[in-house]
Amino acid sequence: MKQQTLAVAADQNTQYEQYRRPTRRDAFLATMEQIVPWSHLCEVIEPHYPKAGNGRPPVGLERMLRMYFVQQWFNLADAACEDALLDSTALRRFVGIDLGRERVPDATTLLKFRRLLEKNKLGEALFAKVGEVLRARGLKVGVGTIVDATIIGAPSSTKNKDGKRDPEMHQTRKGRQYFFGMKLHIGVDSQTGLAHSAVVTAANVHDKHPLPDLLHGHEQRVWGDSAYSSQQALIRSKAPHAADWTNQKVRKGSATEDLERLVNRIKSKVRARVEHVFAVIKRLWRFEKVRYRGLAKNATRSFVALGLANIYLARGVLYENVRP
Numbered sequence: 001m002k003q004q005t006l007a008v009a010a011d012q013n014t015q016y017e018q019y020r021r022p023t024r025r026d027a028f029l030a031t032m033e034q035i036v037p038w039s040h041l042c043e044v045i046e047p048h049y050p051k052a053g054n055g056r057p058p059v060g061l062e063r064m065l066r067m068y069f070v071q072q073w074f075n076l077a078d079a080a081c082e083d084a085l086l087d088s089t090a091l092r093r094f095v096g097i098d099l100g101r102e103r104v105p106d107a108t109t110l111l112k113f114r115r116l117l118e119k120n121k122l123g124e125a126l127f128a129k130v131g132e133v134l135r136a137r138g139l140k141v142g143v144g145t146i147v148d149a150t151i152i153g154a155p156s157s158t159k160n161k162d163g164k165r166d167p168e169m170h171q172t173r174k175g176r177q178y179f180f181g182m183k184l185h186i187g188v189d190s191q192t193g194l195a196h197s198a199v200v201t202a203a204n205v206h207d208k209h210p211l212p213d214l215l216h217g218h219e220q221r222v223w224g225d226s227a228y229s230s231q232q233a234l235i236r237s238k239a240p241h242a243a244d245w246t247n248q249k250v251r252k253g254s255a256t257e258d259l260e261r262l263v264n265r266i267k268s269k270v271r272a273r274v275e276h277v278f279a280v281i282k283r284l285w286r287f288e289k290v291r292y293r294g295l296a297k298n299a300t301r302s303f304v305a306l307g308l309a310n311i312y313l314a315r316g317v318l319y320e321n322v323r324p
Contacts, residue, residue, distance in 0.1 A: 081110060149186070181203045193273040219235075281305050
């Protein structure tokens with residue numbers, strides 16, 4: 001074990017801070033420290049990560065992964081993530097940086113790490129690995145899937161260097177309002193409430209088109225909102241034994257209107273579980289707008305965010321497994 005430098009000792013010295021108490025960020029980072037399967041996730045990236053050679057040795061893989069996760073959890077740009085580590089003792093302790101011995105990895109280093117993940121499509125691989133770890137710990141995928149989609153906004157302004165909007169993002173209408181950006185489509189297990197599949201498209205793609213890709217094929221029931229109504233053929237194309245439990249459009253003024261609304265409300269008690277995943281991604285991780293141009297870069301962020309959301313939603317079970 002390395003001897004602590006004065007910088008770390010000063011960070012951890014609470015002798016003169018008798019009124020300090022752990023913050024919610026401290027508690028969150030302490031929980032993530034325990035339950036994130038660091039070794040398994042590093043195994044996914046390690047074959048693609050630079051090896052020590054004649055040049056400057058690369059930053060440790062787990063350290064960069066921790067820094068990258070901090071960026072996702074707190075919705076930080078590359079430079080902002082570097083500044084946050086310089087400013088916050090809690091974040092430095094989580095990432096494992098001793099300012100008395102080493103520098104904080106700069107924004108360019110984090111940028112290169114992100115591009116490594118994007119180039120090798122490791123965001124999807126990390127999401128899949130999280131699913132494997134959760135299944136190994138008892139959170140198995142059941143026979144019911146809830147499907148839904150959410151819009152992630154993108155800048156619609158043309159006041160930029162190119163003088164145009166991102167060509168891979170598109171406009172769509174929801175209700176009476178127009179949105180510009182992309183869509184994140186997910187399939188969520190009806191029992192555990194954890195996402196097991198995802199597809200990223202432009203915002204103008206209808207929710208029903210990625211439907212087969214959101215199913216694992218062994219479903220007995222499929223839930224969804226009215227955007228997926230009357231899609232029994234699409235459901236059967238991937239899950240031949242699945243019953244269609246999606247909300248159906250209510251015929252206003254019909255004799256059965258009240259009954260149709262009641263049936264939809266009953267279905268929605270299960271379907272609402274998909275909103276918990278979106279709440280974590282868009283409210284806690286604050287992934288409400290894209291940070292990068294192009295679908296590929298934002299797809300990598302989406303898959304990583306979903307994997308982290310699954311870990312967060314399963315924290316009760318995972319924490320029981322690691323508790324001594």
